[in-house]
C-alpha cells in the first residue's frame with residue numbers, strides 16, 4: 523500500500539503539491555487524475571524518493587522509498603519512457619537494470635516477451651517509436667516482479683491494440699494482489715481500467731473514491747426524451763409540460779431533450795397528459811470524462827483561449843438557466859462541483875508513525891525526472907506475442923526471485939545510462 527499524509531512540495535513560491543493525503547490499496551487499479559500541472563508527476567516522484575517533500579510524508583508498505591528494504595524488487599515505475607540510453611539495445615538496457623538489482627538475466631527475456639518487444643530486443647532503442655519506448659519502460663517496471671507499480675501516462679503513444687494490452691496488464695497485475703497506481707489523461711481509458719480514483723487539482727485532493735461513486739457524485743443523472751422528428755410542435759408542448767412540473771429541459775443536438783429533476787415515470791405521465799407521443803425515454807448517467815470536467819473546471823491552469831469551458835456543454839437556449847449541480851448529501855454545497863477535500867473535514871487516515879523520512883541530502887528538483895529512477899523495478903508475467911497480453915499470463919516463478927538485491931540506498935534500476943562506449947557494438951549483439 524502507498525500512503526501519503528499531508529504531502530506537500532513547494533518550488534519557491536509555487537506549491538506543486540499541497541497537503542495531500544491518500545492511500546493506494548493493493549488489489550485494485552487506482553487511477554491518478556488531474557489537469558496539466560496539477561502535481562501528479564511531482565507526487566509520483568515523491569513516492570519514489572526522487573523529490574523530497576517540503577512537508578508531510580509518503581510511505582510504501584510503511585517505509586519511505588529510500589528506506590524500503592530491497593526497494594527495486596518491491597516497487598516498479600514508469601515515469602518517463604524517454605529516460606533510456608538510446609544507443610543501447612532494448613535487451614541491454616534491461617540487462618543493465620537487472621544487474622543493478624540482482625535480477626537474473628532470464629527475467630529480461632521474459633519481460634521482453636511480455637511487452638511484445640522480443641523481435642526488436644537487439645535493436646537500439648533510439649530507433650523505437652513512442653509506443654515501443656512505452657513498452658520498454660513498462661518492461662523495466664516489471665523487471666523485478668514488484669508488488670507496487672506506478673505508471674505515469676503508460677498508454678502515451680500506444681495504438682489501440684497497445685492500449686488494450688496495457689489495460690489488461692494493469693488489471694492482471696492488480697488481480698494478483700499488487701498495488702497499481704496509474705496516471706492518465708485518457709478518461710475513457712481510465713473508466714475501463716481503474717476501479718478507484720484519486721483526483722487532484724492545483725496540488726490538492728479533490729476526490730478519493732471509486733470510479734462509480736465519482737461519476738454519480740459529480741454528474742446529475744438525466745433522462746433523454748425524443749418525440750417524433752416530424753412533430754416539432756410536440757417537442758415544444760412537452761418542454762412546456764416538463765418545465766411546468768419543475769423539470770429542467772435542455773435541447774440536445776439531434777432533436778432530443780435532456781431532462782433533469784423529474785423521474786422517468788413522471789416524465790412519461792406528463793407526456794401522456796399532454797398527449798405527446800414519445801419515441802424515446804431513457805435514463806442516462808454522465809461519462810467519467812464529463813464528471814471529471816465538472817470537478818476540475820475550476821482548477822485548470824492551462825486552457826486554450828478558444829475554450830470558453832461553457833463550450834463543453836451545448837449552448838443554452840435564450841432564457842434557459844444552467845442545470846443545477848447537486849452534490850450528494852453531506853458532500854459540498856450547492857454550486858460546488860467537487861466535494862471538499864477530505865482533510866478539510868478532519869483527518870481521513872490514521873497517521874503513520876512520524877519516522878525519519880529517509881531522504882538524506884539529495885532531495886528535490888526536477889532533475890529527478892531524468893535521474894536514476896524513471897524506473898525502479900519490476901514485475902511478473904509470462905512471455906506472449908507482440909502486443910497481446912493474455913489474461914492470466916503467468917507470474918514470475920518463485921525460483922526466479924533472484925539473488926539478493928543491492929541495498930535500498932543503491933540507485934533504482936531504471937537509471938538512464940550515459941555511457942556511449944557500447945553504442946557501435948549494440949546492433950551487432
Ligand SMILES: Nc1ncnc2c1ncn2[C@@H]1O[C@H](COP(=O)(O)OP(=O)(O)OP(=O)(O)O)[C@@H](O)[C@H]1O
Pocket residue numbers: 533536537538556557558559560561562563564565887888889
Ligand atoms: N523542479 C521544479 N521546479 C519548479 N516548478 C516545478 C518543478 N517541478 C514541477 N514544477 C511545477 O509544479 C507543478 C506541478 O507539476 P507536475 O509535473 O507535477 O504536474 P502534472 O500533474 O504531472 O502535469 P502533467 O499532467 O502536465 O504532466 C507545475 O506547475 C510545474 O510547473
